[in-house]
Amino acid sequence: MPALTDLSNVRTSVDQANGLPNAHYIDPGVFEEEKHALLFSQWAGLAVGADVPEPGDAKPIEFLGMPLLLLRDKDGQVRVFQNICRHRGMILVEEPRKIEGAIRCPYHSWCYSTKGALVSTPHVGGPGHNTHESIKRDDLGLTEIRSHIWRDVVWINVSGDAPAFEVAMADLIARWREFDLPVYHGGADSRFTLEVKTNWKLAVENYCESYHLPWVHPGLNSYSRLEDHYHIEKPGAYSGQGTMVYRQLTNETGAKFPDFAEVGAKWNEQAEYVAAYPNVLLGVHRDHAFAIILEPKGPERTVEHIHLYYAVPNADGGLRLRNTQLWKTVFEEDIFVVEGMQRGRHATYFDGGRFSPVMDSPTHCFHAWVADRVEAHRAMARAAE
Amino acid sequence: MTDLDSAMIRAHDSGDLKALITLYTQAADRAKTLDAACFFLTHAYIFALEAGAFEAADLHARLIAHGREA
Secondary structure, three states, rough: OOOOOOOOOOOOOOOOOOOOOHOOOOHHHHHHHHHHHHHHOOOEEEEEHHHHOOOEEEEEEEOOOEEEEEEOOOOOOOOEEEEOOOOOOOEEOOOOOOOOOOOEEOOOOOEEEOOOOOOEEEOEEEOOOOOOOOOHHHOOOOEEEEEEEEEEEEEEEOOOOOOHHHOOOOHHHHHHHOOOOOOEEEEHHEEEEEEEOOHHHHHHHOOOOOOOOOHHHHHHOOOOOOHEEEEEEEEOEEEEEEOOOOOOOOOOOOOOOOOOOOOOHHHHOOOOEEEEEOEEEEEEOOOOEEEEEEEEEHHHHHHHEEEEEOOOOOOOOHHHHHHHHHHHHHHHHHHHHHHHHHOOOOOOOOOEEOOOOOOOHHHHHHHHHHHHHHHHHHHHHHHHH | OOOHHHHHHHHHHHOOHHHHHHHHHHHHHOOOOOHHHHHHHHHHHHHHHHOOOOOOHHHHHHHHHOOOOO
């Protein structure tokens, strides 16, 4: 089968390269291909631990059409399962709720523990006979999806064969080792979602470059000029931007959020914003952090799940509200851009565009990663044929 | 329909797990055959498992004693 797109000119140097072809933003076939090449085969962001704060909390989530169950087990460990019974494939949990004891399938009442073990199979051997020699409970637990928690983000590797998370993200973990501290979700006022008519990759691309800041976020110009920013690039893993002039938020009395303890003087006025490939956008500051999970809903639809975190539990509520509003304003200012670029991908003669060799290298870094992963996926598919 | 049947239907309709455990246990205790008793015990046990109710341990033991549960 011929390749869906020609990526040869995406992988060349930034001064020569074109961006990804239109099909990577609008074509359902390429979206399906990228689902496997970029999302299922990598460590993708699914949710945050704060979505299931207490043992027994369960939240069904559909990820790229796949029904999953985010669950905090009785011992407090966050797990991700396929949200289906091993018997007839019935959906187990329809709405977020607390699992008090076992998860009972609503169809024939097979029951699972919060750790996924199959604990009862009523009438499986006939009425009142709850065992059968062919039904090995140890082999029929819920199918668990490989998951890892870092910075409260629940990362999943659906294919199960990516390198260990600590290996895959080693460079970013090391880069932010000073921030390897507990983070506390600000609660209901510190989460919001934005539904955007764009391909998820355009949200990554816009996030990881500073070139657009003075034009799209003019409010930043008064203190955070373009020249105060620097690029962050780790080919194959992440890219983004940093600033040297982060200014802490204050309220009427001059109060600020408490700092992450011992984070170091380096971060007094420095902050960084990184797109951890594929779909998690992270920001760190001396006194707060955020995580954005990009949920691809289709080639041209994305839901952005934004979560704000602090160094202490119960950070000041008034300041939290201000901070949420501040970031919401910034992220909403980006919507017309990513939606405009999305509509632009329907221009038949668009060639993927050209990059500023100086300003666009974080975006090119992402495109090169996409192209590499898609090419590797295609090579495997060809080998399988 | 017996009072027990009616009570079971009401408990199912309202999703009252505590009542379901009690009612199915009563039905098991009144059953005339071992198979019928184990049928009702199974239901009581499953709802006890779902609820995380303390009765699950005893119901589990009763089913095991009859070779009906693992």
